[in-house]
Amino acid sequence: MATIVQAAPRVRAGDTRFFLVMAFVMGAIDVAGFSLNLAAGRSSFAVPAIFHVHAFVFFGWIALYVAQNLLVDRGSMALHRRLGWLALLWVPVMVVLGTLMTVLSVQHGAPFFFDVREFLISNPLQLLLFAGLVGAALTMRRQTGWHRRLMYCGMAILCGPGLGRLLPMPLLIPYAWWVAMGAVLVLPLIGAVADQRRSGRVHPAWIWGIGLILGVQVVADAIAFSPAGTALTERLTAGTAGSHRPLTPHFPSTPVGG
Numbered sequence: 001m002a003t004i005v006q007a008a009p010r011v012r013a014g015d016t017r018f019f020l021v022m023a024f025v026m027g028a029i030d031v032a033g034f035s036l037n038l039a040a041g042r043s044s045f046a047v048p049a050i051f052h053v054h055a056f057v058f059f060g061w062i063a064l065y066v067a068q069n070l071l072v073d074r075g076s077m078a079l080h081r082r083l084g085w086l087a088l089l090w091v092p093v094m095v096v097l098g099t100l101m102t103v104l105s106v107q108h109g110a111p112f113f114f115d116v117r118e119f120l121i122s123n124p125l126q127l128l129l130f131a132g133l134v135g136a137a138l139t140m141r142r143q144t145g146w147h148r149r150l151m152y153c154g155m156a157i158l159c160g161p162g163l164g165r166l167l168p169m170p171l172l173i174p175y176a177w178w179v180a181m182g183a184v185l186v187l188p189l190i191g192a193v194a195d196q197r198r199s200g201r202v203h204p205a206w207i208w209g210i211g212l213i214l215g216v217q218v219v220a221d222a223i224a225f226s227p228a229g230t231a232l233t234e235r236l237t238a239g240t241a242g243s244h245r246p247l248t249p250h251f252p253s254t255p256v257g258g
Contacts, residue, residue: 016073018194019148023069026159026187027062033162050104054097058158061090065155072148087138091131099124106233107240113169113176116247117224117233122177125220129212130157146205149191153209156187173249181217185210 034055037043045052064086071080102123110116133154140146163183169176192206223229230247237243 015148015198016069018191018198019152020069020073022152022187022190023066023155026155027066029159029166030059030062030162033165037165050097050100054101057090057093057097061094061158062155064090065151068151081141084138084141087134091134095124095127095131098127103236107237107242109242109245111164111169112245112252113173113249115174115177115224115249116237116242116245117229118177118221120233120236121224121229122217122220125216125223126157126160126213129216130154133157133209133212145203149188149203149205150209152191153188153205153213156184156209157213159187160184170251173251176249178217181213185213188213 034043038045064083068080068083071077071083102120105111106116106120110119131154133150137147137150137154140150160180160183164176164180167176167180167183169180172179188206188209192202192210195202195206224233233247234243
């Protein structure tokens with residue numbers, strides 16, 4: 001009995017420290033990805049205001065996620081709970097802004113290494129899944145194991161853009177989107193492996209998180225590559241710069257018919 005009582009705090013402490021470290025890792029992935037784009041000249045600060053608002057809101061979430069894990073690690077649970085309610089306001093704004101930025105991107109051509117239809121449909125659906133995971137985590141906030149793992153899986157989804165900027169995406173055509181998705185799934189897989197090593201079992205939240213991310217992507221692809229998905233993409237890009245590029249992934253420098 002004494003052994004069990006003494007071991008429990010160590011397990012909880014190890015669990016908390018893992019989520020703190022991974023919060024920093026996931027935050028660093030996004031910071032590194034966007035910083036690399038700036039350093040390589042693939043993006044700049046000379047963009048319309050909506051881009052800056054989008055960046056502020058999404059990086060604000062990353063800062064909030066890291067801060068929440070720091071508060072748990074330090075035992076500041078009262079402040080952690082109060083700060084957590086910000087998610088109810090923050091997440092819907094993220095979904096709206098992320099969807100708007102996706103539409104703007106496809107109207108400007110979208111990343112050439114992605115299929116435009118897949119990019120257009122998958123981004124909003126994965127954002128909705130992110131919102132759903134956060135909502136479920138808040139509902140299950142008294143069940144710590146579920147709460148922190150569902151939040152982690154939601155944060156993993158947001159690492160997609162950062163990972164996409166770090167990976168050699170042009171070399172991964174035509175599988176670039178799914179390679180980036182695979183990289184995202186590595187993050188919850190790390191959590192599952194950590195659970196197995198720490199406690200000898202994998203928490204079901206990891207299974208749900210991984211399964212939902214994969215499931216939503218399969219649904220997104222089914223919609224994107226359907227006649228309706230193609231028609232929607234063509235309608236949204238009609239009369240814009242995006243209407244001049246192929247829907248499928250391509251190398252811009254490759255001559256047509258070459």
